Amino acid sequence: MEYLELFLKSIFIDNMVFATFLGMCSFLAVSKKVSTAVGLGAAVIFVMLITVPLNWLLDHYLLQPGALSWLGEGYADYDLSFLSFIMFIATIATMVQLVEIVVEKFSPSLYNSLGIFLPLIAVNCAILGGSLFMQSREIPTLGLATVYGIGSGIGWFLAILSIAAIREKIRYSNVPAPLRGLGITFIITGLMAIGFMSFGGMLTGGDEKPKEEQKTAMQIEESNTATPSGIESSDKNAKEKVLANNLKVNE
Amino acid sequence: MGLLSKKDSKLILDPLADNNPITIQVLGICSALAITAELKASIVMGLSVMAVLAIGNVVISLMRNIIPSKIRIIVQLVVVAALVIIVDLVLKAYSYQLSKTLSVFVGLIITNCIIMGRFEAFALANGPWRSFLDGIGNAAGYALILVIVGFFRELLGSGTLLGFKVLGDPIEKTGLYALGYENNGFMLLSPMALIVVGIIIWVQRSRNKALIEDH
Numbered sequence: 001m002e003y004l005e006l007f008l009k010s011i012f013i014d015n016m017v018f019a020t021f022l023g024m025c026s027f028l029a030v031s032k033k034v035s036t037a038v039g040l041g042a043a044v045i046f047v048m049l050i051t052v053p054l055n056w057l058l059d060h061y062l063l064q065p066g067a068l069s070w071l072g073e074g075y076a077d078y079d080l081s082f083l084s085f086i087m088f089i090a091t092i093a094t095m096v097q098l099v100e101i102v103v104e105k106f107s108p109s110l111y112n113s114l115g116i117f118l119p120l121i122a123v124n125c126a127i128l129g130g131s132l133f134m135q136s137r138e139i140p141t142l143g144l145a146t147v148y149g150i151g152s153g154i155g156w157f158l159a160i161l162s163i164a165a166i167r168e169k170i171r172y173s174n175v176p177a178p179l180r181g182l183g184i185t186f187i188i189t190g191l192m193a194i195g196f197m198s199f200g201g202m203l204t205g206g207d208e209k210p211k212e213e214q215k216t217a218m219q220i221e222e223s224n225t226a227t228p229s230g231i232e233s234s235d236k237n238a239k240e241k242v243l244a245n246n247l248k249v250n251e
Numbered sequence: 252m253g254l255l256s257k258k259d260s261k262l263i264l265d266p267l268a269d270n271n272p273i274t275i276q277v278l279g280i281c282s283a284l285a286i287t288a289e290l291k292a293s294i295v296m297g298l299s300v301m302a303v304l305a306i307g308n309v310v311i312s313l314m315r316n317i318i319p320s321k322i323r324i325i326v327q328l329v330v331v332a333a334l335v336i337i338v339d340l341v342l343k344a345y346s347y348q349l350s351k352t353l354s355v356f357v358g359l360i361i362t363n364c365i366i367m368g369r370f371e372a373f374a375l376a377n378g379p380w381r382s383f384l385d386g387i388g389n390a391a392g393y394a395l396i397l398v399i400v401g402f403f404r405e406l407l408g409s410g411t412l413l414g415f416k417v418l419g420d421p422i423e424k425t426g427l428y429a430l431g432y433e434n435n436g437f438m439l440l441s442p443m444a445l446i447v448v449g450i451i452i453w454v455q456r457s458r459n460k461a462l463i464e465d466h
Binding site: 018019020021022023024026028029042082083084085086089090093094097119122123124125127130132133136176177178179180182184185186187189191193194197232 | 273277279281282283284285312324325328329332333335336339341358359360361363364367419438440441442443444445446448450452453454455456457460463
């Protein structure tokens with residue numbers, strides 16, 4: 001159940017593109033045709049599936065404060081977490097290169113369809129973002145990290161697929177000239193993001209949660225202002241609204 | 252500009268408008284949208300990117316002749332990651348609250364396409380001084396859009412600028428609020444950033460018809 005919840009949450013509620021705006025660059029650049037969008041989306045799912053669990057292992061056995069204690073007592077108070085950016089990005093870049101080599105060797109046809117997209121992926125914010133959110137949301141087990149990786153990848157895939165489909169059709173509409181291309185894509189993405197916000201309440205209905213858990217959810221939210229909706233704002237009403245929304249998202 | 256030749260100053264001024272990294276080159280959008288609910292966060296993000304891009308451009312430009320082209324992406328990523336770690340630690344040391352607000356988005360400067368894009372397109376082919384100027388110019392163009400978006404979102408969303416209540420106090424009903432003005436809380440939600448950028452693009456392209464795309 002926990003797995004299913006995280007899976008659905010990472011696809012719909014915390015959708016990489018619509019909730020956190022990660023991977024926007026390739027999202028906008030490669031979404032002109034459905035076929036290329038599918039290729040890139042599939043490559044993203046694949047790479048996320050590999051890198052998020054791998055970085056989870058790195059985080060838990062190398063980087064976290066006290067993670068080195070498996071080496072012996074003397075290492076217990078080492079804290080290497082400042083190295084996490086460089087470790088994560090190095091893992092991602094090498095994995096992408098490795099995947100490219102392996103795929104080229106064993107499945108040339110898949111390589112031809114994914115080929116050009118693989119190098120692009122190393123610099124896709126969604127991949128690094130997946131690992132960084134995995135770290136800051138403190139996902140507890142390797143299994144959950146894998147599920148989170150797949151879910152986020154599928155969420156990104158869905159997003160790029162739908163925007164590509166819309167962009168193929170919008171060619172026949174009469175868009176004001178200065179808005180054509182990039183401008184209208186931004187606005188459509190914004191509208192889709194508003195639509196995706198309605199998934200926010202999806203997993204909150206029905207099951208009563210013990211109070212302690214809600215508290216931790218709130219603490220996590222406070223420590224990780226992932227949903228960038230300006231919690232610091234001085235307007236109390238907006239703050240409460242946004243907080244309530246974030247809480248829902250977190251649960 | 253007496254200090255810079257005409258060609259050099261073009262490097263700085265071009266990205267501010269007609270070759271803006273966000274609205275024209277479509278680079279570095281991820282982080283641009285996520286943190287613009289407040290003006291202060293946008294300014295800090297712009298400055299961080301400027302530091303990373305200018306220094307990174309110089310480093311890559313100095314190394315451009317010794318990097319084997321097959322592994323250049325990894326080399327570039329390592330250089331950026333090292334610079335970003337420094338920026339992150341500086342932010343944590345001097346402005347902890349703000350670094351919490353920016354959270355993972357400081358880390359995501361690493362994969363900010365604007366940085367890799369400028370490395371690939373400029374620093375690998377030009378000398379250090381020109382690369383430095385190019386870095387400053389592009390980061391300034393990026394920061395400009397961030398500041399515009401942050402300005403409107405904070406002003407319309409919470410009625411403040413940099414935390415100052417410029418429109419009056421919404422609770423005690425002073426200033427504009429006495430006339431029945433209400434904050435538009437919707438502006439604080441993330442989708443509005445996309446729509447604001449869309450409008451900026453619209454305005455920019457209506458003023459300069461040469462930038463209009465076919466489709």
